[in-house]
Each structure stands twice: as C-alpha cells, then as structure tokens.
Amino acid sequence: MxxxxxxxxxxxxxxxxxxxxxxxxxxxxxxxxxxxxxxxxxxxxxxxxxxxxxxxxxxxxxxxxxxxxxxxxxxxxxxxxxxxxxxxxxxxxxxxxxxxxxxxxxxxxxxxxxxxxxxxxxxxxxxxxxxxxxxxxxxxxxxxxxxxxxxxxxxxxxxxxxxxxxxxxxxxxxxxxxxxxxxxxxxxxxxxxxxxxxxxxxxxxxxxxxxxxxxxxxxxxxxxxxxxxxxxxxxxxxxxxxxxxxxxxxxxxxxxxxxxxxxxxxxxxxxFQFTTAAYPFPEALRQAQAVGSGPVCIADCGDNPGAGGSQNTVAPLEHLLAEGTTDVLFGAIADPQALAVCEQAGRGSDIQVELGRTSIAENSPGLKASGRVTHLGELGRTRAAVLRVQGVDIVISQRRTMMLDPQDLVQLGLDPASYRILVLKSGYLDPKYEAIAAAGMLALTPGYTNQRFSELHYERILRPMYPLDQDFVYRPSDYLIR
Ligand SMILES: [Zn+2]
Known part of the structure; x- marks a missing residue:
C-alpha cells in the first residue's frame, strides 16, 4: 500500500x-x-x-x-x-x-x-x-x-x-x-x-x-x-x-x-471567558506586585507571536519604565536592528537604542532607551541579547520566537526563576512556564493578537459573529458547511 x-x-x-x-x-x-x-x-x-x-x-x-x-x-x-x-x-x-x-x-x-x-x-x-x-x-x-x-x-x-x-x-x-x-x-x-x-x-x-x-x-x-x-x-x-x-x-x-x-x-x-485572570496591563502589574513571591508571569497577550503577533510592541515596557518597576524581565522583543546595536557594542557596554515600536500604527516610532548590554547569546533558535534599563531586563531577539520554555532564558545566561515578574510575549502560559510561575495572568494589551476583538477592524468575517453581535438566534441547521 x-x-x-x-x-x-x-x-x-x-x-x-x-x-x-x-x-x-x-x-x-x-x-x-x-x-x-x-x-x-x-x-x-x-x-x-x-x-x-x-x-x-x-x-x-x-x-x-x-x-x-x-x-x-x-x-x-x-x-x-x-x-x-x-x-x-x-x-x-x-x-x-x-x-x-x-x-x-x-x-x-x-x-x-x-x-x-x-x-x-x-x-x-x-x-x-x-x-x-x-x-x-x-x-x-x-x-x-x-x-x-x-x-x-x-x-x-x-x-x-x-x-x-x-x-x-x-x-x-x-x-x-x-x-x-x-x-x-x-x-x-x-x-x-x-x-x-x-x-x-x-x-x-x-x-x-x-x-x-x-x-x-x-x-x-x-x-x-x-x-x-x-x-x-x-x-x-x-x-x-x-x-x-x-x-x-x-x-x-x-x-x-x-x-x-x-x-x-x-x-x-x-x-467562554478568559480561563486565566485577565486585566489591562497597569492592573496586571499591580496584581503581580501584590503577589508575595515570584516569578509572576504576565502574558503580554495582545502581541503574542504564538498567534501571529509582530512581537515588537513596547507599550507595556513604556509603562514598566515609567513606573520605575524593578526586578522584571520583559521580552522577547524581536528587533534585529536593536540586536545588532547590542552585538556591535558588546557585553558590558552602555548603549542608547530605539526598541520595537510603541504601537501597531504604520510608521510608529520605537522606544528610546539607554542601558547596559548584560548578555549576548541564543534564545532558543535565534540570536538574542539582554539590555538592562533601570530595573528591567529587556530580552531582544533577532527573529520572532515563541516564549514557551524558560530554559531558553537559561540558555541566554538568565535565571528566570529569580525575577519577581516575567512579562512574556505569550498567550496562555506554556506548561513549562506554569511550572516555575508563582502566579500567571493575562495582560490585555494592544497588538495584532488583541484579545479585545471589538478593538480590531474586521471587514471580511461573516456577520452576525459572536461576541461582536449578540442578539441573534443560532440554528445549527442553517450553518451546515457545504
Ligand atoms: Zn492551535
């Protein structure tokens, strides 16, 4: 056969x-x-x-x-x-x-x-x-x-x-x-x-x-x-x-x-509600800080590469830096230019760099940040660096990569379990992250995988479509696919 x-x-x-x-x-x-x-x-x-x-x-x-x-x-x-x-x-x-x-x-x-x-x-x-x-x-x-x-x-x-x-x-x-x-x-x-x-x-x-x-x-x-x-x-x-x-x-x-x-x-x-606690990012951060132990994993789920996000939006990072939050890891931001700046400068160098982009709007600028390159190496199967800006370790990768395994951070020389908060470009936590997390939550952030569907501009889907449309009667016999 x-x-x-x-x-x-x-x-x-x-x-x-x-x-x-x-x-x-x-x-x-x-x-x-x-x-x-x-x-x-x-x-x-x-x-x-x-x-x-x-x-x-x-x-x-x-x-x-x-x-x-x-x-x-x-x-x-x-x-x-x-x-x-x-x-x-x-x-x-x-x-x-x-x-x-x-x-x-x-x-x-x-x-x-x-x-x-x-x-x-x-x-x-x-x-x-x-x-x-x-x-x-x-x-x-x-x-x-x-x-x-x-x-x-x-x-x-x-x-x-x-x-x-x-x-x-x-x-x-x-x-x-x-x-x-x-x-x-x-x-x-x-x-x-x-x-x-x-x-x-x-x-x-x-x-x-x-x-x-x-x-x-x-x-x-x-x-x-x-x-x-x-x-x-x-x-x-x-x-x-x-x-x-x-x-x-x-x-x-x-x-x-x-x-x-x-x-x-x-x-x-x-x-069909969120199966993990979900908040706008500032509230997720407050909730995470209230947890006594770490690491608390916050999924930046509006920019999740696992569902096709661009993995380079930095709105939550801007918030972390503005708040002066410390003991946080953020990433990975897929930004080959910023990575090249880190690699050229070398480990231990203090650099200024423009990171990712502040929104998904066309021609949106990046976030200007100054910090020290603390690690260079590999994150899973892509090159990566860590830039320490104030109290935040920002992981920058060459290519988009799903944040599925804390071992990828270990490979880069980090100890993921030692942070108070990990803000991950992810959707629901992979079981491997769940295993090390003191708690996990979703942050409803902007991006191409925005979980608040009403904020996306759908043009081609058939209507009615729940939850955008709520007042309609569903009869399975009307919906046979053929
Ligand atoms: Zn799937």
Missing part, C-alpha cells in the same frame, strides 16, 4: 501585514523529510508515520513545512510548498494522510487548506481518499470538505495531543482502506470569535465539551468527532468555529450528530 504523507502548517494572522516567506518555514521535501521527522518528537506527522509504518505501508514523502504563526503566507512561498506536495501525488497512490493547521491564509487567498486539498484531490484522482489531522484552531471550509474524506482535530489546548491526533487520522485512513468503506464527514459552523485563552481544555466549558466528543465516538458508525475553535485573528470569510463528525458512510448521521454537537457548544457560549 502506498500512502502520501506530509504536513503544511501555518496559523496566519491577517492583521499582521508582514508576509510569511519561504525562508520562515522549517521545510523538508521528499526523502529529506525523514531527517526533519526524527527531530519532530511527538508531532502529528510522526503520529501519522508511526501508525502507517507499523502496518508496512510504503511512504510517498511530499513536504513537511511549518512556520511560527505570523502574517499571511506570501503567494510564492505557498505555491512552492504546495507544488512539492502536488508533485509527490503524481504517481499511483492508495491514500493521502496529511497534517495541516487549518488556519493558513495566503496573501490573496482566504482558504489555503481548501485550495491545497482541492488541488491534491484533482492531482491524485477521485479514488484516492485524503484524511487530515488539524490543529484545534482550524477553520473548516466547504472546499476542504469537498476535497478530503475526513478530518481529526486536537482535543487539548495547550496542544499536547498532536502525536495522538496524527495517529487517529492515520488509523481512520487505514481502516477505511483495509475494510473498503467510505468516510463521510459533515461539519456545522459556529459563528463566534474565541481565543485560545478563552478555551483551554483543562477549564470550563471545554472541560465539559471534550468528553462529549469521546462519548460521541462510542456510537456505532461514528468514527471521529471534533470541535474546531477557528482562529479569531483571521479576518476571512470562512472564519468560524465548528463541530465536525466523521461516519462510516452515513451522511445523515454525520449531519445530525454535528448539529447536535454544535447545539450543545452554543449552549455553553457565555462560559
């Missing part, structure tokens, strides 16, 4: 005007995917490969490409990776199993996954089933449903079940091939904007909703059910959460069950 495998993953924030380019992707093609996969740990693609390998399937390698969330993917980058996947589909295949994010937008294309799957379906032919694992923050489109047979979504946020989800996708494809049945999928849109910080799966209401999926999957003829949360910082026509059900060739059952799941989800609507 020959099955094409691959992954193409990007969460695209359409408010961020910076394009995600080909060099921003960690990508490998064909046989070279194997090297990338050995470093991939418990990725969805490794989950897919693990199941297929065990069943003696012959792999047709296509592409494995992922980039840090950011602005929409540049057309040339998208076409380049897409074409590599299509080339791999030109020979005889029994099936296709991919991991996709589900919220990728290309600069001139709202529904990248729909476009990719339609092209792949056309290239491979109508008898080659396609099954995909998707991130929980996927937007499911009609084009995706027309082109692929089945989708399986993560059930944890923060996402710790990527590997298992990949396994479930591969299992589904294999079973349908071995037992010769068709996979039939239906999905119902849920017109709401909800952020990951309002829908962590260890907290209500997701904590109640996820077990419902597990229960649903126990019903005869139902193979997989998922809730997808959509992606609120994609101002595109297909923006929505959804309930999706895969059955053993039973369209009516798939549609009915998806509508039932959508109905229950909508009943929990008002429970």
């Amino acid at each position: 020959r099955i094409l495998i691959g992954s193409f993953s990007h969460e695209s924030n359409t408010f961020n005007p910076e394009r995600t380019k080909l060099e921003d992707f960690d990508a490998a093609y064909g046989q070279d995917m194997e090297v990338l996969m050995t470093q991939g740990g418990r990725s969805a693609l490794n989950g897919i490969a693990g199941v297929l390998q065990k069943h003696g399937v012959e792999f047709v390698f296509s592409a494995a490409a992922r980039a840090t969330p950011g602005g929409p993917v540049a057309r040339a980058a998208y076409d380049s990776i897409k074409n590599r996947i299509l080339e791999a589909a030109s020979g005889p295949l029994d099936g296709i199993c991919l991991h996709l994010h589900g919220s990728m937008t290309v600069e001139d294309l709202d529904d990248a996954e729909g476009d990719l799957l339609a092209a792949l379906h056309a290239a491979a032919g109508p008898n080659v089933p396609i099954v995909c694992s998707l991130d929980m923050h996927a937007m499911v489109s009609a084009a995706m449903l027309r082109s692929a047979q089945a989708f399986v979504g993560y059930r944890t946020a923060p996402h710790i079940d990527a590997y298992e989800t990949g396994r479930r996708a591969a299992d589904l494809l294999l079973r349908s091939l071995q037992e010769s049945f068709s996979l039939t999928t239906a999905a119902v849109a849920l017109p709401l904007l909800v952020s990951g910080e309002q829908s962590e799966t260890s907290k209500a209401p997701m904590k109640q909703l996820i077990p419902l999926l597990i229960q649903t999957d126990r019903q005869p003829s139902i193979l997989a059910s998922s809730y997808f949360m959509g992606f609120p910082w994609a101002d595109v026509s297909i923006s929505a959460a959804s309930a999706l059900v895969v059955t053993r060739d039973d369209r009516d059952l798939a549609e009915r069950t998806a509508q039932g799941l959508a109905h229950v989800f909508w009943q929990h609507l008002e429970q």
